[in-house]
Amino acid sequence: MKTVSLGASRPSAVNFRMPTRDNLVPIRVDVEVDGQRYRDAFTWNPRDPDSEIISFAKRTAKDLKLPANFVPQMLQSIQGQLAEFRSYEGQEMQIKEKIVPLKIDLRVNNTVIRDQFLWDISNLDSDPEEFVRTLCDDLNITDPEVGPAIAVSIREQLYEIASQSVSVMREKQMSKKGRRAPEFSSNSKAVNNAVDLFKYFGSKGSVIRKRKEWYLYEPVVDVVASEEDGKEEAEEESRRRESCKSSVPLIDSDAELQS
Amino acid sequence: MATTATTTVTVTVTAAAATANSVPTPTPPHPRPVAPPALRAPSTLGPVKSETPPTPSSSTATAAAAAGAEDPSYIITVPSYSAWFSFDSIHDTERRLLPEFFEGEAAAASGCRGPHAYKYYRDSLIRRFRARPGRRLTLTEARRGLVGDVGSVRRVFDFLEEWGLINYGALPSGSKQAKEKREEVAQQSLLPSGATVPRKLCTGCRTVCGLAYYACDKADISLCTRCYVNNNYRPGLSPANFKRVEITEDAKSDWTDKETLHLLEAVLHYGEDWKKVSEHVGSRLEKDCIARFIRLPFGEQFMGPKEDRMGFENNDDNTDEPGADVSKRLRLTPLADASNPIMAQVAFLSAIVGSDVASAAAQAAISAQSRVDLNDSEIETSINSTKEEGSSHTNGLSVNDLLKEAAANARAQLEKERNSIEQSLSNIVDVQMKEIQDKICRFEQKEMLMEKERQQLSCLRDLLFTDQLAVMQHQQRTPAAVTECKGDEKPKPVANMS
Secondary structure (H helix, E strand, O other), X not given: OOOOOOOOOOOEEEEOOOOOOOOOEEEEEEEEEOOEEEEEEEEEOOOOOHHHHHHHXXXXXXXXXXXXXXXXXXXXXXXXXXXXXXXXXXXXXXXXXXXXXXXXXXXXXXXXXEEEEEEEOXXXXXXXXXXXXXXXXXXXXXXXXXXXXXXXXXXXXXXXHHHHHHHHHHHHHHHHHOOOOOOOOOOOHHHHHOOOHHHHHOOOOOOOOOHHHHHHHOOEEEEOOHHHHHHHHHHHHHXXXXXXXXXXXXXXXXXXXXX | OHHHHHHHHHHHHHHOOOOOOOOOOOOOOOOOOOOOXXXXXXXXXXXXXOOOOOOOOOOOOOOOOOOOOOOOOOOOOOOHHHOOOOOOOOOHHHHHHOHHHOOHHHHHHOOHHHHHHHHHHHHHHHHHHHHOOOOOOOHHHHHHOOOOEHHHHHHHHHHHHHOOOOOOOOOOOHHHHHHHHOOOOOOOOOOOOHHHOOOOEOOOOOOEOOOEEEEEOOOOEEEEHHHHHOOOOXXXXXXXXXXXXXXXXXXHOOOOHHHHHHHHHHHHHHOXXXXXXXXXXXXXXXXXXXXXXXXXXXXXXXXXXXXXXXXXOXXXXXXXXXXXXXXXXXXXXXXXXXXXXXXXXXXXHHHXXXXXXXXXXXXXXXXXXXXXXXXXXXXXXXXXXXXXXHHHHHHHHHHHHHHHHHHHHHHHHHHHHHHHHHHHHHHHHHHHHHHHHHHHHHHHHHHHHHHXXXXXXXXXXXXXXHHHHHHHXXXXXXXXXXXXXXXXXXXXXXXXXX
């Protein structure tokens, strides 16, 4: 029996899309008008008609009792991000069989959550939403706003990786034009982050993690009272420095939502 | 815990109207939809379905989606047209109005995007609202608590809000009551304020559609022209799915009976001059008149047998009318307003047909009627006096009999005539046949005679020939031998025999 080398990459070029089952875009809005600040993050379906964006913006402003001059800026921000997403859409991206580590490091209202896990990029049927729902259920998170925040953060990381793979593809194509060797490792972060599967699942490794590494992969949820802000953040910083092995595209640690 | 639950429940029951039907359980109950009292006016929607929210518990062990109740004595009301709702299942209404979750590749490909996701959104939205029933749940607040893309959440939210499963009776709810009245998809028998049903409202922008609207079969959505052009509909649909539907003039403003009658009179009087017709009708444009006239349901009855139709309803009105058109028509107005549709039709027919024909028809109808009446009355009086009955019966009977006999005789005679004609015909044919046969026989005989003569002739010829030969041979015999002659002679008698 021949052992299949799992480290070999089988690249397949697909049209750009989010490497998840639903092609949804993470959108982050941060608008400041007249001293009032509105920050929000949500998931948007790019197939919705553009008229929906306007009505959504208006409705959000109305629900949050924001003055009307928020709306154009919100609109602009959302449309800009959507346009950027769409600009990638025509192009091809190369999905190598990569497993990337994703990190969650969020504080939502009074809940702090930290987690790190491996995600399979090449699985185009993956569903961050389902993952998040299960996570929240399992960790007994009562605050319903935590879920969407985590989902958005996962999506953002995946989006980042996808867009990087587009640029990899582009470089490759350009290099082909220049008649160089087709396979070369780019300097992109994503490739560096890819876990070398062979090391894990090779003849000597096993699927089960070593006990000493467990603490790194456990999710941590803390419900804090608001006075302990400063202390918490300092602790977070130190923990982050310990656990992070390579530079992973991090989401903002202060992904606060205006309540 | 149980006792407190029961006490709170009893409080609510007594406080509420009699139709409240709640089942007290300490665990979060599944609300059972109660069949609404059918004749209830929608404006006084009582608690159709009441539910005791889960008793407040201090632990935060519940899942994120379910929220603890704040005040157990609230009664949650649901409008009767949404009584189909239940937490356990997905109803057809939901499937129809939100097909993106149930149809199409997105839903089919993944169980998560599909019905499961829908149920998750719906259940969490409703639970969230019911946790704070007096307060209006905003979309932003809701979608922040739901994992998923905001477009889908918004659609589910709008759907639930429109059907009163969310934000029903919540405080800033002026618009909700107005929304109640508007029912584009009337599910239940109760339509709140059915007077506005004919108005077509656009699903997209919630305004009244103008002349035409675009209907989509797939999703049962109607859009006004503007929304259709702007593609203001759900992403699952494409422009090809929409059909253009014209709004009839009638929908805009219904024609009253009076106007209809005026129209008919005018048409009768002025014929095809629509200008005058519209003048006569009054407040209607020409094209309105034409449209309405075309759409009147009287067309087929023009052809119907008038006598039968105007049986005995027409008696009273048309018989004693001398025949002035105008006066007749004027008299028709009280008829036309009658709720009896048959009377209205009859009035119209008589107006259309003209006074003479109508009165003649009516007379005939009356006489037929009277005959029938006579017979009927005769039969009735038989109860009193049998003799009269008998005589009248026999009279009636004899008349009938005579008629029958006469008819029979006539028929018999006809038959005889026919038979005799046939007989003579066949005789003639026989005679002809005989003649032909005789002729044939004669011809045959003649032929035979001819044959005989021919044969005789040929015999004679042969004889002659032999004679000639003999003569010649005699002439030649003297120089020739005797045997040669004999040899010649022998075949000849043979030839003669044949």
